[in-house]
Amino acid sequence: MTETTEAVSVKTHRATPSRRGPSPTGDSPRVPGSRGRTLRRATPWLFLAAPLALLITFTYVPVGNMIYYSFTDWDGISPDRNFTGLDNYVQIFTRPELFRVFFVSVYYLAASAVQIVIALYFATVLSFDLRFRNLFKGLLFFPYLINGVAIGFVFLYFFQDGGTLDTVLSWFGQNPGHAWLGDPGSANTSLAGVSVWRYTGLNFVLFLGAIQSIPGELYEAAQLDGATRWQQFRHIIAPSIRPVLSLSVILAISGSLAVFEIPWIMTGGATGTSTFVIQTVKLAFQFNKTGLASAAAVVLLLIILLITWIQRRLVPDEKVDLV
């Protein structure tokens, strides 16, 4: 990002007239003299030096290295690494035990759908006047703020043999004593349930904020026309929260692929609950297969980028202007 002085002086000269025109935010008034100009030109970089250094060191260098590692058989420690071409990628897609983790994501995807629907319902309901509105709001949101490890333990106890869930089910005449975390099907469902419990509050608050920014007159007008609650939701609320809704969907999809904490804390990835990230962490830090783990991470990154891209195409973001 260094600029040669000649190039800049030519550029500045040419750029001068247009500078004042299109920029709505305006420019810093010019300081006469070449020392002043150099200083002025350097000023933004003085502010940006630290942020850019961190950004490049902890985001771009790792991404670059990761792509490089993914083509090697490096173990993460030894100085020698051999170039193995696409071998790691072939392994990921052909070894069923490596590929299986993708299916675990399906549980979390389903959970995300449930979570969004629940959040949408409660956000709609609580945006109208109700008794104890703030209390309910707080109760629904609070799980999102709780420490993940604490949540893991809370639910390990909850799902225990003869634990809370079994006790509650026995009140309804159900037969308790099911090992919830014991077999792959119910273990993944249980873990996905925990993620619904944990993350619904975030979606709920996002939706609530969006709904509350709708002007109140719209509802009044709709009511005068005799619109029912459902019609109000369908024609007023749903269209106005579409941007937040699409954001939640994208967060849900990438979140479902990157699940780590809850299954790691609760089952350690046992009984078929291993997710993509758990597997990558195990490959890299327990089995010292840095090359293979990097390839897995590249695959995950590409999937997430692809989903983001598709989402951007389908639902163009109105407020994407960052500059």
Next chain:
Amino acid sequence: MTTAPQTTTPQTTAMKTAGRSRTAPGPRRVRLRGRIGRTLVYVSLVVASLVVVLPLAVVLLTSLKTSSEATDGGALSLPGNWLNFDNYATAFSDGQMLTAFGNTLFILLFSITGTVLIGSMTAYAIDRFHFRARKLVMALFLVATLVPGVTTQVATFQVVNSFGLFDTRWAPILLYMGTDIVSIYIFLQFIRGIPVSLDEAARLDGANSFTIYRKIIFPLLKPAVATVVIIKGITVYNDFYIPFLYMPSQELGTVSTALFRFKGPFGAHWENISAGAVLVIVPTLIAFLFLQRYIYNGFAQGATK
């Protein structure tokens, strides 16, 4: 939170409908339907609240039980002595929670200060200066938002390791500071709302860019700082992945990793594990009760950026 839809009780709806339209169903039917609907809404809210509270309440109960009560009694049985805080003492001392809270506080302090400074400086530089590489810098930050932190961890680990920062408290601090793009967006959004004429006036009075940033921009960013501090604070306090990966030493435990270690030594001693979990949750609860409004706003702002 100012434009909440105004009071629309079913009664007023019914009356309005009755008075105005000919096609709507009769007032009594509407009122009855409204009342049933209202009841169902409350039922759903109560059920949801129970689902949230029950698992937490059970853990609180368990944390007050004696060891034999916890193993013999059912999950929902009540503790014999409601003021039995022995488990908390055990969890606090044997679980090294004091060190954990200390480490977390240390990391919180540095990473929040760093994030606020870095975020506001970046936003200031990007919004107030029109330099040639501005678009490129913006693009760099924008593209970085698309890269989820968990995916690059394998390679990030090597970078941190090569700096000799592995297993120090500086590793998480740097990582929290360096990857926080959300805060930059929050600051950008706010800085755009500050009139440029303020900068210009100060500049005419002879202030340089740094003085303007320090004396004019930064003080006006207070609401954004509050948002960033809250979001960052909660994220850092709750984060497990980074301290787990980068600070394996026993004495470098944060609240998350120290609590995670309860799994080993306390084994099936749920009364101790529960006490540990409650110890970790309580500070969050207190912060939430005091800062509710700001927390809601913060998350709504932070996540939509």
